């Protein structure tokens with residue numbers, strides 16, 4: 001192949017890559033915008049504290065929110081906040097350097113929760129629950145001090161699904177991770193604008209944008225094995241049955257309390273047959289219609 005042809009091919013390949021990257025950026029903007037709209041996450045005059053851990057998801061969240069803010073018909077402010085927990089080897093200069101270049105307001109909160117956790121939790125025991133409790137309290141205080149009325153977290157669709165399965169398999173609850181909810185101290189609105197975004201998209205976006213990722217295992221804590229199992233299960237499902245994970249995610253927004261068993265959500269004890277036909281009523285021995293051919297053919301063995 002001639003040199004000119006090679007150059008021509010490279011140029012075409014580069015064009016293709018640029019096109020794909022552009023599509024990815026557009027998709028992320030669309031999905032984040034859609035989640036914000038669906039759940040009324042951000043309103044005019046809000047001050048949003050974007051929690052930045054140094055991981056791919058929070059970088060992507062900040063980046064996309066900044067793009068959407070430029071286009072939004074409303075005005076809202078963004079403050080990026082990182083909690084430096086003084087974990088060994090944490091590169092303290094990475095985030096200030098990155099955020100200064102972006103030119104947005106930011107705050108680094110220095111709190112040595114690492115030493116507290118190490119002091120209070122015996123060697124070999126899981127540190128995550130105390131660590132996250134401490135972190136949560138600090139972030140609520142910082143939000144107050146910065147005058148932020150919204151706290152934005154970088155959790156994405158797959159985090160939500162993993163939490164859903166963890167709660168179901170190990171906690172006996174049908175409960176995921178909310179896209180928007182008041183915090184447990186009742187004072188803050190926590191939002192997850194990336195709720196509709198797939199993890200593989202944030203991973204690719206992080207590569208494209210070359211975010212300066214900070215490793216997430218500096219604390220030395222064991223990886224959550226149950227979450228890892230769920231992740232693998234979802235990956236297997238998706239490989240064997242493309243679209244299944246998206247179907248499960250859609251199910252989280254299409255809940256039918258009368259066809260579940262939670263008596264606090266549906267008044268089973270008081271219902272009466274009133275003679276009025278209702279397509280959502282029980283269809284006795286008929287099988288429930290499925291919305292896709294794929295779900296029609298699922299057998300238990302294939303699960």
Ligand code: SF4
Pocket residue numbers: 127128129131132219220221
């Ligand atoms: S993995 Fe480490 S930093 Fe994260 S919550 Fe657990 S102890 Fe804390």
